Amino acid sequence: NAGVTQTPKFRVLKTGQSMTLLCAQDMNHEYMYWYRQDPGMGLRLIHYSVGEGTTAKGEVPDGYNVSRLKKQNFLLGLESAAPSQTSVYFCASSFRQGAAYEQYFGPGTRLTVT
Amino acid sequence: ELKVEQNPLFLSMQEGKNYTIYCNYSTTSDRLYWYRQDPGKSLESLFVLLSNGAVKQEGRLMASLDTKARLSTLHITAAVHDLSATYFCAVVSDSGKLIFGQGTTLQVKP
Numbered sequence: 001n002a003g004v005t006q007t008p009k010f011r012v013l014k015t016g017q018s019m020t021l022l023c024a025q026d027m028n029h030e031y032m033y034w035y036r037q038d039p040g041m042g043l044r045l046i047h048y049s050v051g052e053g054t055t056a057k058g059e060v061p062d063g064y065n066v067s068r069l070k071k072q073n074f075l076l077g078l079e080s081a082a083p084s085q086t087s088v089y090f091c092a093s094s095f096r097q098g099a100a101y102e103q104y105f106g107p108g109t110r111l112t113v114t
Numbered sequence: 115e116l117k118v119e120q121n122p123l124f125l126s127m128q129e130g131k132n133y134t135i136y137c138n139y140s141t142t143s144d145r146l147y148w149y150r151q152d153p154g155k156s157l158e159s160l161f162v163l164l165s166n167g168a169v170k171q172e173g174r175l176m177a178s179l180d181t182k183a184r185l186s187t188l189h190i191t192a193a194v195h196d197l198s199a200t201y202f203c204a205v206v207s208d209s210g211k212l213i214f215g216q217g218t219t220l221q222v223k224p
Contacts, residue, residue: 043214
């Protein structure tokens, strides 16, 4: 039981390049989330999904797109990377959304955009 | 809009001392999480506080929740070096999302 995994762990992009971050969970969770973590700001929600085939915007969605084609996978895409997207990205999943349903976090992806 | 604020943001303390980290939030919520993050690592869940007056303890850490004051505290007793990490509180909004505080970086010196 691997929990939540993320691929890749590290990536360096040049401005304008595109990439996709992959999140996978093996806990049969309905809900999945993408956060970014910047120094001194805690984690901020980018996009989330309440089930296969559904996505919704979070607090900071601009410049990102997501897809949830399979229940176990949640992809985060950057179509044209900008230096402001340099951050650590965390994926999380939960059985449901809300108070009693704990989110489980992946190990993170450190992205640098030059 | 729910806002979550922690203080202090940085805490340097001697081993053996006690201290408290505070987490204030701006709108009604009765569900709060505390996480620990080691440098370069992911978030590890420490406590889930589900009701007013809830108190949970694990080793040298004790967390409490006062929903009327919109305040949670994380108390550290007789700190040891292994507790050095960044601690986050996160509050569940009325839409079910987690809103995080800025984090408190704790450095315990021998």
